[in-house]
Amino acid sequence: xxxxxxxxxxxxxxxxxxxxxxxxxxxxxxxxxxxxxxxxxxxxxxxxxxxxxxxxxxxxxxxxxxxxxxxxxxxxxxxxxxxxxxxxxxxxxxxxxxxxxxxxxxxxxxxxxxxxxxxxxxxxxxxxxxxxxxxxxxxxxxxxxxxxxxxxxxxxxxxxxxxxxxxxxxxxxxxxxxxxxxxxxxxxxxxxxxxxxxxxxxxxxxxxxxxxxxxxxxxxxxxxxxxxxxxxxxxxxxxxxxxxxxxxxxxxx
Amino acid sequence: xxxxxxxxxxxxxxxxxxxxxxxxxxxxxxxxxxxxxxxxxxxxxxxxxxxxxxxxxxxxxxxxxxxxxxxxxxxxxxxxxxxxxxxxxxxxxxxxxxxxxxxxxxxxxxxxxxxxxxxxxxxxxxxxxxxxxxxxxxxxxxxxxxxxxxxxxxxxxxxxxxxxxxxxxxxxxxxxxxxxxxxxxxxxxxxxxxxxxxxxxxxxxxxxxxxxxxxxxxxxxxxxxxxxxxxxxxxxxxxxxxxxxxxxxxxxxxxxxxxxxxxxxxxxxxxxxxxxxxxxxxxxxxxxxx
Amino acid sequence: xxxxxxxxxxxxxxxxxxxxxxxxxxxxxxxxxxxxxxxxxxxxxxxxxxxxxxxxxxxxxxxxxxxxxxxxxxxxxxxxxxxxxxxxxxxxxxxxxxxxxxxxxxxxxxxxxxxxxxxxxxxxxxxxxxxxxxxxxxxxxxxxxxxxxxxxxxxxxxxxxxxxxxxxxxxxxxxxxxxxxxxxxxxxxxxxxxxxxxxxxxxxxxxxxxxxxxxx
Numbered sequence: 001x002x003x004x005x006x007x008x009x010x011x012x013x014x015x016x017x018x019x020x021x022x023x024x025x026x027x028x029x030x031x032x033x034x035x036x037x038x039x040x041x042x043x044x045x046x047x048x049x050x051x052x053x054x055x056x057x058x059x060x061x062x063x064x065x066x067x068x069x070x071x072x073x074x075x076x077x078x079x080x081x082x083x084x085x086x087x088x089x090x091x092x093x094x095x096x097x098x099x100x101x102x103x104x105x106x107x108x109x110x111x112x113x114x115x116x117x118x119x120x121x122x123x124x125x126x127x128x129x130x131x132x133x134x135x136x137x138x139x140x141x142x143x144x145x146x147x148x149x150x151x152x153x154x155x156x157x158x159x160x161x162x163x164x165x166x167x168x169x170x171x172x173x174x175x176x177x178x179x180x181x182x183x184x185x186x187x188x189x190x191x192x193x194x195x196x197x198x199x200x201x202x203x204x205x206x207x208x209x210x211x212x213x214x215x216x217x218x219x220x221x222x223x224x225x226x227x228x229x230x231x232x233x234x235x236x237x238x239x240x241x242x243x244x245x246x247x248x249x250x251x252x253x
Numbered sequence: 254x255x256x257x258x259x260x261x262x263x264x265x266x267x268x269x270x271x272x273x274x275x276x277x278x279x280x281x282x283x284x285x286x287x288x289x290x291x292x293x294x295x296x297x298x299x300x301x302x303x304x305x306x307x308x309x310x311x312x313x314x315x316x317x318x319x320x321x322x323x324x325x326x327x328x329x330x331x332x333x334x335x336x337x338x339x340x341x342x343x344x345x346x347x348x349x350x351x352x353x354x355x356x357x358x359x360x361x362x363x364x365x366x367x368x369x370x371x372x373x374x375x376x377x378x379x380x381x382x383x384x385x386x387x388x389x390x391x392x393x394x395x396x397x398x399x400x401x402x403x404x405x406x407x408x409x410x411x412x413x414x415x416x417x418x419x420x421x422x423x424x425x426x427x428x429x430x431x432x433x434x435x436x437x438x439x440x441x442x443x444x445x446x447x448x449x450x451x452x453x454x455x456x457x458x459x460x461x462x463x464x465x466x467x468x469x470x471x472x473x474x475x476x477x478x479x480x481x482x483x484x485x486x487x488x489x490x491x492x493x494x495x496x497x498x499x500x501x502x503x504x505x506x507x508x509x510x511x512x513x514x515x516x517x518x519x520x521x522x523x524x525x526x527x528x529x530x531x532x533x534x535x536x537x538x539x540x541x542x543x
Numbered sequence: 544x545x546x547x548x549x550x551x552x553x554x555x556x557x558x559x560x561x562x563x564x565x566x567x568x569x570x571x572x573x574x575x576x577x578x579x580x581x582x583x584x585x586x587x588x589x590x591x592x593x594x595x596x597x598x599x600x601x602x603x604x605x606x607x608x609x610x611x612x613x614x615x616x617x618x619x620x621x622x623x624x625x626x627x628x629x630x631x632x633x634x635x636x637x638x639x640x641x642x643x644x645x646x647x648x649x650x651x652x653x654x655x656x657x658x659x660x661x662x663x664x665x666x667x668x669x670x671x672x673x674x675x676x677x678x679x680x681x682x683x684x685x686x687x688x689x690x691x692x693x694x695x696x697x698x699x700x701x702x703x704x705x706x707x708x709x710x711x712x713x714x715x716x717x718x719x720x721x722x723x724x725x726x727x728x729x730x731x732x733x734x735x736x737x738x739x740x741x742x743x744x745x746x747x748x749x750x751x752x753x754x755x756x757x758x759x
Binding site: 275277279282283286298300301302303331332333334335336337363364366367370371395396397400401403404407411414415420421461472475476477479480483493495514515517518519520521522523524525527528530531532535 | 569577580581583584585587588591592595640641646649650653654657658660661662665666668669670672673674676677678679687690691694695697698699700701702703707710717718721722725726
């Protein structure tokens with residue numbers, strides 16, 4: 001058979017095509033259904049403005065993840081927005097990374113933001129510190145302390161360095177936003193940051209920031225998939241309770 | 254002093270106790286923490302340790318493997334996590350060598366190869382007989398995380414296409430053990446040690462190829478282990494320092510892991526005490542505020 | 544030629560093609576796709592190795608600039624960093640990573656320093672448990688209670704004092720509500736990641752493409 005697992009293949013196609021269909025559908029629609037605001041994104045201009053007034057810097061970190069995955073791409077979208085605000089309001093942004101492979105991506109995302117803000121001549125301050133987790137943590141804590149970073153954006157893939165870094169920012173009195181899909185670090189971010197984007201909120205932040213009808217329409221497709229999953233879970237619970245294997249057999253076909 | 258200012262002083266002192274508790278500098282807490290960690294090593298408490306189901310399951314599976322079985326032992330451990338995961342690593346590898354299993358160690362993070370050698374040194378000092386190339390191979394660092402995993406498990410010879418030399422620069426064709434393993438199909442057990450870098454053995458080896466998998470992780474990732482164990486995606490696993498201590502007890506060879514559990518008990522008790530005191534202080538300062 | 548390669552659509556097409564191959568290898572039984580995916584994985588592994596070298600040189604350059612400019616509060620740290628990188632790399636390259644000197648520095652300096660930094664987490668958790676873990680509202684109370692139960696389940700003293708009942712309660716919290724929340728989050732993250740991948744393949748997500756300089 002060409003298809004290894006039919007039901008999994010159908011689920012994958014469904015998961016990709018439904019958001020695509022809603023994306024194309026809402027591109028043509030005048031009105032979009034209401035999508036919940038993400039307070040973390042609305043406060044970015046205020047944070048950058050506050051840092052600029054204090055003569056302090058903004059700090060953006062994509063965490064310790066080594067892969068350019070959905071989290072880093074969403075983090076880069078936020079960086080573009082932050083860089084745009086920095087270009088408009090003044091101040092500087094420091095981008096610290098533990099992965100050299102991200103550096104060209106970060107530079108270009110920052111330059112895109114500066115260009116959108118009307119200052120394409122600005123050069124981004126992108127620093128590779130080290131790829132060792134806690135050495136990176138110590139380096140960032142030093143940057144926060146020495147360079148007085150007052151608007152901190154921890155958006156990406158984080159591990160155990162989340163708590164010390166965000167606690168260092170909290171001790172400095174900085175405003176902080178965090179976004180991650182790693183559930184183990186989110187409690188620490190919730191304790192130390194002003195705004196936290198949890199899991200999928202963070203992943204759709206790139207679409208929300210563009211305010212593009214098409215991309216916001218795609219979010220609705222992803223939400224419809226979640227409703228379908230809830231229905232499937234309820235059917236599965238009922239089937240399992242009456243002793244039927246029906247749902248499992250369909251999903252394993 | 255006149256009566257007016259005396260009364261004012263008494264009133265200020267009565268209000269400030271819980272406020273002082275709430276606003277206290279953390280330095281005394283750090284000193285208490287250091288003492289709580291150090292004390293059990295000086296005077297062991299010997300609190301009994303119960304063994305989790307997933308640790309028992311992992312141990313029993315290893316016990317059931319016939320001699321000569323091949324264990325692929327990837328690690329994504331940083332040097333910093335040695336204190337948490339190192340004892341589980343030592344205990345499991347000691348069990349593997351006791352059962353005459355063969356270990357192919359591969360590191361997905363750069364600290365891994367030297368940590369593998371550290372484990373071997375500890376085991377040799379305990380009298381474990383290890384012959385390099387015959388019952389143990391250290392393939393060194395393979396960068397790329399999930400890309401490396403996907404490449405090495407691919408039949409028929411993914412591992413040989415990905416890795417040409419071992420950590421010491423020897424061609425893998427000169428190592429007898431490497432002639433027995435070419436890809437996931439020859440692996441009887443995958444026992445990974447991770448500090449949580451998101452490597453996906455379940456999605457890349459267990460589900461597509463039906464590999465048997467033991468998941469040894471840091472303590473904070475215990476919910477992931479419980480999740481995989483309950484879904485039967487892994488045979489079992491070891492969670493952090495407690496997992497290492499449990500495995501040492503199952504081996505009948507209590508060592509540093511078991512000794513460290515008393516420190517875990519005292520520090521966890523301290524966390525709970527601090528939480529309770531902090532919340533009581535919050536209640537009293539709120540009442541005073543009202 | 545170079546301006547042709549920088550056309551946005553070329554980057555999107557390469558990304559989409561590779562993405563479809565990498566996803567397709569898990570679902571489709573065509574040997575050509577599996578082979579192409581395998582080669583792509585090996586390429587990625589090789590690129591990751593090269594980027595380590597790139598990162599080292601970037602780090603050296605950054606610290607050298609600070610050392611040359613004598614940046615106050617920074618230049619001596621940069622000098623020390625350069626010394627450590629160069630000396631350790633020289634010892635490792637010349638004598639080999641299994642040489643006594645390199646192994647000694649790793650065992651007795653590096654591991655201990657790294658473990659010490661990791662241990663700082665414990666102090667932060669202590670300070671947080673005193674100041675930040677407060678039952679300010681109903682959500683925080685649930686978080687607190689489940690956190691305390693998790694701590695009790697993992698500490699042997701709890702079973703010694705409270706008996707097996709505390710383990711049963713803690714394991715129930717771990718196996719039922721925690722698992723439910725974790726799996727729900729996995730679903731949401733998976734769907735969100737699929738949507739980000741979709742946007743990347745169709746060219747809506749362009750922040751990563753590196754064409755900003757040309758578009759200026």
